[in-house]
Amino acid sequence: MEGTTVLGRLTWQAATVARLATETPRVTTIAFEVPGWPGHQAGQHLDVRLTAEDGYQAERSYSIASAPDGTRIELTVVRIDDGEVSPYLTGDLRPGDQIELRGPVGGYFVWEPDDGGPLLLVGGGSGVAPLMAMVRLRAAADSAVDTRLLVSSRSWEEIIYRDELERLAGDGLTVVHTLTASAPPGWAGYARRVDAEMLAQVGPGPAERPRVYVCGPTPFVEAVAEALVGLGHQPQAIKTERFGPTGS
Amino acid sequence: MPPIISRGFGGRRRGDAPPGRVPPGQYVTRDYPVLSAGPTPHTPLDRWDFSITGEVAEPRRWTWEEFRELPAEDVTVDIHCVTKWTKLDTMWRGVSVDTLLAGIGTTAGYVIQFSDGGYTTNLPLADVRDGKAWVVFDYDGGPLPPQHGGPARMLVPHLYFWKSAKWVRGLRLQTVDEPGFWEVNGYHNYGDPWREQRYWGD
Numbered sequence: 001m002e003g004t005t006v007l008g009r010l011t012w013q014a015a016t017v018a019r020l021a022t023e024t025p026r027v028t029t030i031a032f033e034v035p036g037w038p039g040h041q042a043g044q045h046l047d048v049r050l051t052a053e054d055g056y057q058a059e060r061s062y063s064i065a066s067a068p069d070g071t072r073i074e075l076t077v078v079r080i081d082d083g084e085v086s087p088y089l090t091g092d093l094r095p096g097d098q099i100e101l102r103g104p105v106g107g108y109f110v111w112e113p114d115d116g117g118p119l120l121l122v123g124g125g126s127g128v129a130p131l132m133a134m135v136r137l138r139a140a141a142d143s144a145v146d147t148r149l150l151v152s153s154r155s156w157e158e159i160i161y162r163d164e165l166e167r168l169a170g171d172g173l174t175v176v177h178t179l180t181a182s183a184p185p186g187w188a189g190y191a192r193r194v195d196a197e198m199l200a201q202v203g204p205g206p207a208e209r210p211r212v213y214v215c216g217p218t219p220f221v222e223a224v225a226e227a228l229v230g231l232g233h234q235p236q237a238i239k240t241e242r243f244g245p246t247g248s
Numbered sequence: 249m250p251p252i253i254s255r256g257f258g259g260r261r262r263g264d265a266p267p268g269r270v271p272p273g274q275y276v277t278r279d280y281p282v283l284s285a286g287p288t289p290h291t292p293l294d295r296w297d298f299s300i301t302g303e304v305a306e307p308r309r310w311t312w313e314e315f316r317e318l319p320a321e322d323v324t325v326d327i328h329c330v331t332k333w334t335k336l337d338t339m340w341r342g343v344s345v346d347t348l349l350a351g352i353g354t355t356a357g358y359v360i361q362f363s364d365g366g367y368t369t370n371l372p373l374a375d376v377r378d379g380k381a382w383v384v385f386d387y388d389g390g391p392l393p394p395q396h397g398g399p400a401r402m403l404v405p406h407l408y409f410w411k412s413a414k415w416v417r418g419l420r421l422q423t424v425d426e427p428g429f430w431e432v433n434g435y436h437n438y439g440d441p442w443r444e445q446r447y448w449g450d
Contacts (some may be wrong), residue, residue, distance in 0.1 A: 009449035015251060047332075047446075049273075051251040056259045061331050084260040084275065098252045105447055107433035108285055177267040218282040223397055225287035235287045235365060242282050 005084050012049060012100040013037070017093050019071065023160045027063065028090040028124060029076045034101060035134060037071045040064055042133035043110035043213065043241075046073070046103025046112060050085060063215070063241070065129040067136035073101075076129040080152045109213065109241045113138065117145035117211060118204045122194065124152045124216025128160050130241060131215060139168055147173045149208075150202045152194050153221065154181040176202050194220070196227040206232035215241040251326045265336065269326055271441035280396065281333055285429065286355040288394050289364035289415050296399060298383065299418035300348060301358040310350070312399070323382055328441040329414075340403055342384030345376040347447070348419070356421035360401050360428060369413050369428035371404065371438070373421065379407060383416060390448040391446035406444070408439040 015032035018032070023029055040046075045063045066074035074238040098235060111119070111134045119138075121131040128151050134150060152158040169175045178190035178198065190198055204210040212233060214224045221242045228238055265276050299309040310318070323340045359373045375381070382403045385392055392398035397414025404412045410430050431437050436445040444450060 010443050012251075033324050048258070049251070050254045052257050052259050053253055055251075055381050057251065057273070058257075058259050059332055073372070088254065092254075095413045097254075099254060100252050100255050105434055108429075172308065220393070222282075222288060229287050235289070240284060240286055242284065 010102045010105070012102045014098050015073075015101045017095050017097045018044075020097060020124045023076060024158045026079050026158070027076060027160055028079070029074055030093060031066075031072060031074045032087060032099075032101065034071050034073060037073060038104070039068050039109040040073070040104035041107075041112060042067060042137040043130045044103060044104035044106045044133075045130070046075075046101050048075075048085065048089070048100070049100040050088060051100070058084050060104070060185065063130035063204070065074060065132050067133055067140050076126060076132075078126045078193055081130065082243065108122065109215070109239050111137070111211065111213065113141040115144040115211065117147060118208055119145055119147040120199075120202070120204060120210040120212045121149045122152075122196070122199070122212070122214045123149070124218075124220035124224075125154070125158075126160060128199070128217030128221065129212075129242070131213060131217075132161055134188075134213070135165075135173065139171075139175065144172045145171070148176065148202050148204065149173065150178070150194065151177045152178050152216070155179055156182075156187070159188070170179075174202075182239060194224050194227070196231055198225055206234070209234075209237065212238045213241075214238065216243070218242045258366065267379040269327055269336060270334050272437070272444045273446075274328055274441065275319055275448075277333040279333075280335060281329065281331070282330060282395050282421055283329065284395075285367070285412075286365055286415065290394060291364050291399070291415070291417075293399060297399070297417070298348075300419060301422065302360075302421040303354050303423055304421055305353050308352070315343065315400075318347055321382070321385070321386075323403065326401070327405050327409050328447050329400050330408040330410055330439070330441075332433065334441075339388050340382065340384040341386035342400070342403060344379065345381040345383065345419070346379065349377065351422075354421050357423045358422045360420040360422060360426060361416050362418055362420060363413045364415040364417055367413055367415070367429050368427055369411050370431060371407065371411055372425075374402060375407065380404065396408065406437075406440075408441050410435065413441050 016164045019031040021029045037051045062075045065076040182193045293312040296312045384403045385400045393402045402412040
């Protein structure tokens, strides 16, 4: 039924690098200016296309990390050393360079302020990126929705958006970190993989019927989603996005 | 718009991929990534069944034991995920949809796959007939793991892999098409990887 095509084709668009920011030693956020950007919802992703001088092309999908903001979009990219696209994006791009994008894509793993809450957001590593779009949108919209963001990182140094999250916390947003590989001296927070006990403590519990979004590597998402179902959360209320290892 | 050349971008060519095996925009992976929209369902086998419903004279239903007594075949195919990865020579064992539909009289032109967890995906009935689709329960010589769709999933390898429902519990035959889970969420209604039909309008 081609009649479901309510939007036009998502065409490739030129995106100009506006800014590069180092998040952690392996993670870079790239801000693009995309004149024809149609806007997006928090949680959506897009496709990136690189073309070599001989015409060879490689495409990858990335979550959008920024809240809707006109023609500006941000991607947070982890450098995979033997990857094909991420070393170029994180190591070779300079402000002013152009690449091609098309999107936004995906209408399921999304949140709008009107959807309300409470929200339970659980991110593993760079899986925090689409959740950050939601947290940023929540702040931009002055939403007071009760939001718990649980971020699992290997170490303190590898927490993505650490400073910004610290600034955004409060006004109904609770940010909780857990460190799975190493913790700094005196660390009083969680220092283990996300488990049912941790999820129950971070809340909101099933009785509050939160909207739950989980994003991260496959084993992380499998474990978290399983634990949430075990705690009594409705499977239909748990939206997941899994990634890697894909050699990207 | 001609493509923008990224100076210094070499890419990892498809040197190891036989020509004609990798659709446009795809890359070959040796991993087996997982994509699902929610938690992995776990239905005990004694509560599992597979049914054919909708526009059929008589609905059909198999228990797990009955299903496993149907003639099965080994299938080795390439699979293509809309998120860009292609996996070559994947090995499956399962029941051909032709076997399940044998002798069923229907005027339906479309089929909806439905799954535990509520997932659905739609396609023309012709796309699951004549040796094009299977309900598979083994992967790579062992039982299909739950996170990859076990105990049984669809295998429709000529379309993007979201058209192969995990945790499938049946087929609903319909005279009218009805976009499924991803099809209402921005993804193409048909999903031919060789025509790069990823999203609405492609």
